[in-house]
Amino acid sequence: MPTIYDIAREAGVSITTVSNILNNKGRFKPETVARVLEAVERLKYRPNFAAKSLAARRTNTVTLSALLTPESFDPLNLQYFGAIAQAVSRSGFNFLLHISHDLESFERFASTGICDGWLLMMIRRQDERIALLKELGVPFVSIGRPDEMEGVDIVDTDFEQTARLALEHLLALGHRRIAYLAEPLEFGYSAIRLRAYLACLKEYGLEGNADLVAETDGTEAGTVRALEALWSRDRSITAIITHDIPALTVLRTLREWGLEIPRDVSVIGCSDSPLAALADPPLTTINLYVERIAEAAAEALARRLQEPEAPPAHILIPARLVVRESTGPAPR
Amino acid sequence: MPTIYDIAREAGVSITTVSNILNNKGRFKPETVARVLEAVERLKYRPNFAAKSLAARRTNTVTLSALLTPESFDPLNLQYFGAIAQAVSRSGFNFLLHISHDLESFERFASTGICDGWLLMMIRRQDERIALLKELGVPFVSIGRPDEMEGVDIVDTDFEQTARLALEHLLALGHRRIAYLAEPLEFGYSAIRLRAYLACLKEYGLEGNADLVAETDGTEAGTVRALEALWSRDRSITAIITHDIPALTVLRTLREWGLEIPRDVSVIGCSDSPLAALADPPLTTINLYVERIAEAAAEALARRLQEPEAPPAHILIPARLVVRESTGPAPR
DNA sequence: GCGCTTTTGTAAAGCGCTTTCATTTTATCG
DNA sequence: CGATAAAATGAAAGCGCTTTACAAAAGCGC
Known part of the structure; x- marks a missing residue:
């Protein structure tokens, strides 16, 4: 060379x-x-990357940190990867993706200074990556909300709005008994979404009822169990709000039970995963505008890198409803 | 620091x-x-990563190159990412994932020497990354087979065996009119799989008939068109071999046509994508042992890095059949 | 042509490590 | 106990760049 x-x-x-x-x-x-x-x-x-980075004391590189657990196989993540890769490139940085199974591998990486800043995905409620990066003084932007948001740049979906979108769609179709099947509440977004849904229900005078909420552990069996729990408590449910991946299982299980969708039950997803369109019936869901989130995150990090002392930004990106075939008028 | x-x-x-x-x-x-x-x-x-790399003239880092096209959202890719990340870490290297939309961004990256070697995924028949890396003299291993395999280390699924697995399963169930719905043949694996399927058919005395083969362009509409073409040419088809993603669309379309699966038609996938188990009905498919592929690729690259002059290895990993509910006895 | 500024270019230091080679210290042996 | 080998450590060079500080050349007004 x-x-x-x-x-x-x-x-x-x-x-x-x-x-x-x-x-x-x-x-x-x-x-x-x-x-x-x-x-x-x-x-x-x-x-040469190493020589340049060493001399300039900056690498001009941004890394996206993804946690890869057996459950997190939602192809939506691939959309995020692609969109973020493009957004980061556009903002003039090299883009790298780091996949960790444990905090240790993340730490080993983050502390070698291979990149100027981090983008964090798949945020947990108490995300250790955030604590670590803060301690190291390495700039980062969190895509998603941890419990403790003080002093951290955040880009996320506006879940208050998505809850409203889903709920108003169902209400307009005449549904009143609307259940919520949550993904594990340890995932920050799941807890926030549930909260938003409950708040919105209340606003419409429909008391959020504990009977109408169930939590899956993320597995197929767990989703079936959660659905059974919902059903055994209240047979009058006419609509279910859930996330895209569990929605597939919900769709199949309801059909196994002899119910037709959306004639008997409406099902609505949460994130317009590429799977949603392939579901049977194609899933009504909420599109998150992944590209906008990616764009905002890349921008926020670029700003932080330029102005380390700027006040932290909390950016919420609105979403839009995508009506497909899994929702319909409430049965009489 | x-x-x-x-x-x-x-x-x-x-x-x-x-x-x-x-x-x-x-x-x-x-x-x-x-x-x-x-x-x-x-x-x-x-x-410090940069200082260390510069002084040692090696970065101790391996990068996986993934192409992210709008179509490639199979969550199987996420499994590959995770498995390869682990395998590479185990072999003592830092692991990085690079996602490119175009060759240029790959080139910019590959030629800065940020890593010692590359793992290439989503190989195209004429993959420009391979030509580039060869020219640069940067070590790499191809996960998948390009047309020109001369002088390149390759790890791939043994498609001759997977074709046999799928076919023998269907033959044992009494199927004789077996169609093949291919993904775009520009993807190396798709062409290789089709060839293997045809060869295997012949071996069993069932002439591969052009009527029994169709190609989707990767979109949902394309898959429906391919399926219609197949059906219009031959109503006696009782089984369809395809890939996991198109299988979802096939399943739904057949149901829309009033056919029941597997009573009227059996459908079998090709790669045990995480989606396969969530399909309705759950898809019979071929599990590729992603972990073994990852392991073999990481090992092959480690060997190449150590012995630059070693003869290139071509490693084929066998797969196994996963019988779920989308295949059954052939109708009379 | 003289001093001035502006343009265009260079020499040298240094980023934080690894590596080579020399040196010092300690152990071993007849 | 001195000679020799082995073990333990350090000085200095250099990896391929950026950056600072400075110098030479060119342009300009008079």
């Missing part, structure tokens, strides 16, 4: 000049610039 | 000693080792 010295020699200038030209610093004769660029092109020169 | 100098000062030794102890080089008095380790612990010292 050629080094900056090779380019300097070929172009007949000093390495300082090569460096400055490549980084758009200072002014140079067009002719000099052309000679340098030609040499770069000809030798296919790329500045 | 503390540097190696801080540790050396605290422990009362030279930086050489700190470096050697941290990298298990040379022999040291247990007492010296203890003093150094204590200082490392106390100051929470981590060697």
